[in-house]
Amino acid sequence: MRVEAVELHRVAMPLVRPFETSFGRQTARDVLLVRVRTTVGDGWGECVAMADPVYSSEYVDGCEAVIRHYLAPALLAAGEVAAEGIAALFAFVVGNRMAKAAVETAVLDAQTRAAGVSFGEYFGADREFVDCGVSVGIAPAVEELLAEVAGYVDEGYRRIKLKIKPGWDLEPVRAVRELIGDTLLQVDANTAYTRADIEHLGLLDEFGLLLIEQPFVEEDILTHIALAEAIETPVCLDESVVSAELAFDVIGRGATSIVNIKAGRVGGYLEAARIHDVCAELGVPVWCGGMLETGIGRAANVALAAMENFTLPGDTSASNRYFAEDLTEPFVLVDGRLAVPTGPGSGVEVRADLLRAWASRPPLELT
């Protein structure tokens, strides 16, 4: 197929409640969506980058610039393309994986829709429903945290993940563990700790956590190795794992024994599937991370999370965890699970009325 146009859409979506992490407090998503118009039909991809470069070095305005000035021109000039060749086509651009992922996903969506193949079929899903966990932000006080967690447990979430940072860790984790009994529980520090905190983090061992996610900065593999050797709780990496190559490296060096896979962080769903395969080979369980995606990205994540080695509940929460109304039909939690879409491509349709109503500026059409 040939790509005849690339459209960049920006949508402002308020969050149903503030989401606070060690790197800041979010109250809305500034979402960049990519639509490719091809000779076989349209396809959509969602860019997971945040408004500011505080989770990783990418941010939404930067991603839009990279797509506009580098990726879209390369795609439009390429003639015949296939999703499997997009990573190579974009290799001349270093990094910028979230920008690349959004465009590759749009091409994959157009290609699989035209072929009548769902993402789940394309990835080799082995189930029709995926177990869902939920990520809970830092709260003003433990009481508010417990009320939010109780609500998620009532909704049926199969795993609770708490954001932690220095000064907000042992006390909230202890309180939540007491509240939820033996419901699965894990924590995510988003790089907020340092080597000096290793002994302190060892105190989390008493709470029987599934894992501790990315306690140190992305590049500091040695300290993750030191922590893994010092504590019982398994170490899980998120920000550090940006490719299958790196997954292989950090696992081999003992820095992580569980991996959070996010297609946007690693350059797309094809690389995400390769990381799944590397981890399966090495006997390392994986789970699907989240970047507060709309239903467009959520649909693709749920299909990815249905691959065999995704054996832990992911952050593929229901649409209403983040949005009062979603850009697609909402993903609704049933018995702690989300259904894997079965339609061609991502299996979801973008609601054109809301796309127009929530647009923060007119779409940019590149031809």
Ligand SMILES: CC(=O)N[C@@H](Cc1ccc2ccccc2c1)C(=O)O
């Ligand atoms: C569900 C979850 O915890 N996600 C990220 C952190 C995160 C937090 C806030 C975000 C706001 C806008 C876009 C992406 C974001 C990602 C994580 O696992 O580390």
Ligand SMILES: [Mg+2]
């Ligand atoms: Mg994380």
